[in-house]
Amino acid sequence: MFGKTVSDKFIRDIRLKIALLGKQPDANPKNRFIDSTERKTYRNIIHKSYCVLYSVTSSTIDVIDIYHSSRSPEFIQTLEK
Secondary structure, eight states: OOOHHHHHHHHHHHHHHHHGGGTOTTSSOBOSSSOOOSSOEEEEEEETTEEEEEEEOSSOEEEEEEEETTSOHHHHHTTTO
16 A cells, blocks of 8 residues: 555654653544543554553553554454453
8 A cells, every 4th residue: 555665764753752652652633432440551652643652651552453443443442351
């Protein structure tokens, strides 16, 4: 679907946004389909039509999944169960 140059740039842009999480993990909005707890917050990075779902605790940042934003909320709710 994408040409190689465009897809390489797309991946590079997502990786750059993920790399910035170490400096500002709370800069992105909370995920509205997964409830955060006192110890763990779920957040999204939006890039074009894709969403990077990640969790933040006091000691870690975990990327859970990268998915197209047209996926249903039921799919998102099952990721961390």
